[in-house]
Amino acid sequence: MITGIKGMNDILPTEMEAWHFLENQVREVFHSFGFKEIRVPALEKTELFCRSIGDDTDIVEKEMYTFLDKSGHSLTLRPEGTASVMRSYIEHKLYAQNQVERLYYVGPMFRYERPQKGRYRQFHQIGAEIIGENSPLADVQLLNMLCRYFERIGITDATLQLNSLGCPDCRPGYRQTLIDFISSRLDGLCTDCRRRYQHNPLRVLDCKVEECRRACQDAPSVLDHLCADCSGHFATVRRLLTELAIPFEVNNRMVRGLDYYTRTTFEMVSGRLGAQNAVAAGGRYDGLVASLGGPAVSGIGFAIGMERLILMLDESTLPVSRPDLFLVTLGEKALDRGFSLLSRMQREGLHAEMDFSGKSLKAQMRRADKLQARVVLILGEDELTRNQIQIRDMDRGSQDTIDLDQLFPILGERLSDI
């Protein structure tokens, strides 16, 4: 047996209702905020991700699916969406069309990691970006859209965590202050933190080990070291969120895994997801577009992990799809005649099914019941000779005999009020 690849899952027909639900709702909500969809390839030149995500990040160092194509170019399956969208934005000079672009995307991403709950090697993200808008209103609009989407799909138990990482003016100073602080209490830290504090000091603040938490209890906060502009920006974001009645918690220890983030960063977290508690995350990336060779425009965006979203979905909120009609036939003549009736029903846009194999009436009825068909039509030899058909309401259990030429008018009436 040839099996699929580790960490890459089939999405089977039984799961598809949930996926369609998420995709349909996201289009409605995001369009109402003026966002346009963009589709970019799954493969990019490796260099794009090294430059945008950062050479020193775990994603680039060990998690990318990278290979040489037949002409020797190094290509990578995208580990996230923002880099590709920015590449496309710059390449097609979208900034020349509109000063501000609002874009969203839906699609698979790839990271070579050990799979576990809520983490897969091929996974799917819904992402949104506002490019070319520096105002804190953009931050708040994006967060508002994220919350409205969660509300729409019935997710109520996620909490929004907010932080600000500062900008190239104020971040280096804080970073050094933090490294100095950590150096002073190195012996209280776990081996991981001792190894990484020079390289990623913020990460130490987020360590789960109890000793590290204690040692870092009174560590300097990034929020106390923001420059005036960043501080003002962050204050406005918090004020507007409050005015929109969007609940949030400030978490000054929240870390981002990608290098390009500046100022506002955020996560939606939930306790229902196992060890990976973030279902959505994002932030501002004011230097990214320029660093990729585009104009000096700011940006902000987020990505939602769809598999994680599905773990949080309450299945009872999903719309159920039932066939309108199931056609039961008895005998060969009725099978032929029924088949052409079926075809006409489908042409009318009805969801109609039947069995082709000549099973017993009971077996066909069982099938209709299993599919939860609303109405069953029964066409046997007797009905055929009288030019009639039986119409049965499966929910009520009532059944009538009608003339065949009345079938479509009657179906129109019966199915319209469902």
Add this chain to the structure above:
RNA sequence: GUGGGUGUAGCUCAGAUGGUAGAGCACUGGAUUGUGGCUCCAGUUGUCGAGGGUUCGAUCCCCUUCACUCACCCCA
């Protein structure tokens, strides 16, 4: 890359201190010559994850390996 757990029917899982396996669900047929759900009856399905070792004999014991899964690292 590191650590724990689990691999028996399509699915969820029992099982014996070594004598080649069972239940429920699902599926099919019947009880009702042409009527679903409930009930009852009958039937189908297995290289017991793979390879090797010990043994008269291994699904069970030993070794190796693979897969899945959870967690670490890190992240959506």
